[in-house]
Amino acid sequence: MTVISETVKEMQGYNLHIVKTEKFKTNTLVWKMKAPLSKKEVTLRALLPYVLQSSSKKYPSSTKLRTFLDELYGASFYVDLAKKGEYHVISFALEIANEKFLSDKTPLLRIGMEFLAEILTNPNVANDAFEQDTVEKEKRTHKQRIQSNFDDKMKYSSTRLVEEMCKGERYALHVHGEMNEVDGITAQSLFSYYKKAFSEDELDLYVIGDVSENEVTALANEKMKFSPRQPQLLDRNEVVGDREVKTINEVQDVKQGKLNIGFRTNVLYGDEDYYALQVLNGIYGGFSHSKLFINVREKASLAYYAASRLESHKGLMMVMSGIEHKNYDQAVAIINEQMVAMKKGDFSEQELVQTKAVIRNQLLETVDTARGMIEILYHNVVSHQNITLDHWLVQMERATKEDIVKVAQKIQLDTVYFLTGQEAMQ
Amino acid sequence: MEKITFEQLQEELYYEKLTNGLDVYILPKIGFNKTYATFTTKYGSVDNQFIPLGKEEFVKVPDGIAHFLEHKLFEKEDGDVFQQFSRQGASANAFTSFTRTAYLFSSTSDVELNLETLIDFVQDPYFTEKTVEKEKGIIGQEITMYDDNPDWRLYFGLIENLYQNHPVKIDIAGTIDSISHITKDLLYECYNTFYHPSNMLLFVVGPVDVEKIMKQIKENQAKKPFESQPEIKRRFEAEKKEANEGKKVLEMNVQTPKCLLGIKALHHDQSGMEMLKNELTTNVLLDMLFGKSSANYEQLYNEGLIDDTFSYDYTQESGFGFAMIGGDTSNPEQLVARLKEMLFAVKNSGLTNEALQRTKKKKIGGFLRAVNSPEFIANQFTRYAFNEMNLFDVVPTLEKITIDDVQRVANEFISEERLSVCQVIPKKKIRAVL
Secondary structure (H helix, E strand, O other): OOOOOEEEEEOOOOEEEEEEOOOOOEEEEEEEEEEEOOOOOHHHHHHHHHHHHHOOOOOOOHHHHHHHHHHOOOOEEEEEEEEEOOEEEEEEEEEEEOHHHOOOOOOHHHHHHHHHHHHHHOOOEEOOEEOHHHHHHHHHHHHHHHHHOOOOHHHHHHHHHHHHHOOOOHHHOOOOOOHHHHOOOOHHHHHHHHHHHHHHOEEEEEEEEOOOHHHHHHHHHHHOOOOOOOOOOOOOOOOOOOOOOEEEEEEOOOOOEEEEEEEEOOOOOOOOOHHHHHHHHHHHHHOOOOHHHHHHHHHOOOOOOEEEEEEOOOOEEEEEEEEOHHHHHHHHHHHHHHHHHHHHOOOOHHHHHHHHHHHHHHHHHHOOOHHHHHHHHHHHHHHOOOOOHHHHHHHHHHOOHHHHHHHHOOOEEEEEEEEEOHHHHO | OEEEEEOOOOEEEEEEEOOOOOEEEEEEOOOOOOEEEEEEEOOOOOOOEEOOOOOOOOEEOOOOHHHHHHHHHOEEOOEEHHHHHHHOOEEEEEEEOOOOEEEEEEEOOOHHHHHHHHHHHHOOOOOOHHHHHHHHHHHHHHHHHHHOOHHHHHHHHHHHHHOOOOHHHOOOOOOHHHHOOOOHHHHHHHHHHHOOHHHEEEEEEEOOOHHHHHHHHHHHHHOOOOOOOOOOOEOOOOOOOOOOOOEEEEEEOOOOOEEEEEEEOOOOOOOHHHHHHHHHHHHHHHHHHHOOOOHHHHHHHHOOOOOOOOEEEEEEEOOEEEEEEEEEOOOHHHHHHHHHHHHHHOOOOOOOHHHHHHHHHHHHHHHHHHOOOHHHHHHHHHHHHHOOOOHHHHHHHHHHOOHHHHHHHHHHHOOHHHEEEEEEEEOOOOOOOO
16 A cells, blocks of 8 residues: 655656645645755845745735735645755745635635745845845844744754754754844845745645646646756765764753753665664654663653654754753763663564554654655655655564664764753852 | 534544443544544643542642643553553553643554553553652653743743632642652542543544444443442632732743733633633634734734744633733833733724634634644544533634624723733843853
């Protein structure tokens, strides 16, 4: 059985991905733009989608634009930024009711596609510049957005780990860019970046819902046309610095210490041993049956959360836990011991089997949401591969204990970061 | 078994009340991989004074005990239920709110087996002094985590301002001190009182065979000897109408100030259709006033007082309820002043039918989007049912709201004496980096 059947069509300047499914009462359209992370452009690029989503020629104020969306049965429309490996990805997502479930039969999909095209290709521009007021307002909000990362200590400590661990690499750049770069952005410089992004980025459009492929293709062809391009691809992976383990302590006024530990996996999405790495992460820290949860939380009672996750396109595995300051040594020791256990193959057949079952379940659940489906399919765009979900699952199921032990040998501890309270200074 | 059809939504819901009092609902979802099931008791953090089963006097239990019990139910003599679920390819979880404790799993295979595990583990408590002590360390870290979270502190700070006596003002997890008084005997007392099937609701949603699942649940329950239980007696101290305090400012280790304005509910004794209509109408009012397409939103944004963290919501339960409006802001005092102006501007007139129609369309579309999610259906249906409301009445009730209804709610709900403000502002000192 095929879990997702995706049709991919080459369009003018972009690829169109259609997944026809009857399980949703809405249709989802997601536009994705991908370019290498770059220190020079990261802040411009991060600001761009927020300016584009706030107005256009046809909807010159955000009130007019939002009124239009409300009238469209409260279509939800938002933008999102992500780092996928060394790439900076912008998403515009529109979710719109399927008129099948409404008494009003207005063709909402067509209107939705028109709207998305309007936002992307008809911005509120005069004399080669975005509208000044909008840019200034969005700059102000963007500074607040960057600043707010500091206030959520769980997010903050994760960002700090990556910043320290990947110093000198593109991946260390912040997804929202740099605070001190925002003021320098002008309505002109942002518009010239807009033109650059739309002529150079790798572009993809996803349409998920109870739709007709022919209708969607015709609609996309009618509404969205871009110049042909050869997207920039980066070398597989960039690792700067030596192999010494870095230890960073940062003191702030916090009650709970945040411990974040970064490993280099040296394995990327789609590599032969990638599937074994997924299982390894599951046994080690991905779930509530994993070694970290059992040993840090259930046995030692040190934390409420202790987990690990992978960054598949960058080759990182990151552990996070919230602990009391005085338990730092004990927690680090347990986390390291459990990694040694993985390298020695010290895990049971049952741990292996249950982890595979849970990974399988998690993936199948993810594709029960349109956004989840798109995130899974987009891995192939980022990695320039063509791995179906079925293939992914089969390969994962095949991973043996030997495969896992083998991939564990590649994993290297890189950085231990601890955000700790003032009393730790005394 | 009763079948309820929702034609416009193309959904069917099956219902049966079992002889032991358990309410069972099944909603088949074709095309989905996942089955999601919740087993919920009408017992949350606010239920801290009650007459225990078989006793005659009211008791007051330590703050945070409902949440503590939720944690401890996962531990059994032969190990941890999380382990069992993951062996069966499921992921399990639980949560405690003010009024409910829910246990749940989702799985894409072995649904019957997982459902059996869910029902059995919730109906088979195993508490010992040793495991209770161990949990105090874990929950202690959960509490500390929330102590560092400015949004959580802001939210509870505002509820504390609004309520003087009602236990809604107490943090769901309690405090490190309050949980130190929890014992295994107290846990059993709460469990025996609140986990009887007649106080619980089981909801299953997913690609399931309805007949088979219903049969399984009935057989499972028939094996367990539940004696019928008298109605649970809960007690809440009298609460004044006005907000308890008008303002609170918390200094925390943040860079951006945060501000929430709250209004205490006017009606504390509604349920059923009356509650549904009041809750929806108040939410419609807030959306007309502060939605992204409103003139107010644009003004606040242009004035630099709000950003994309701005939100608003009204929620109502038996005994308490509140509206909350706000988010991150560069200027909390100015934001409060502007929000008040905007609220009081519509107190006697000023709402337009055009805005109402737009908000209704938006909310109907939002509901369609929400019913894509099995989690939403199961959790919200349960919440509605515990308040004698029906989730699937939302759209027809929304459709019937008139501009006069909204204006009436604006007139009676917006009131200076039931209004309060909470702010989180940066501590006046510089962070040290080593």
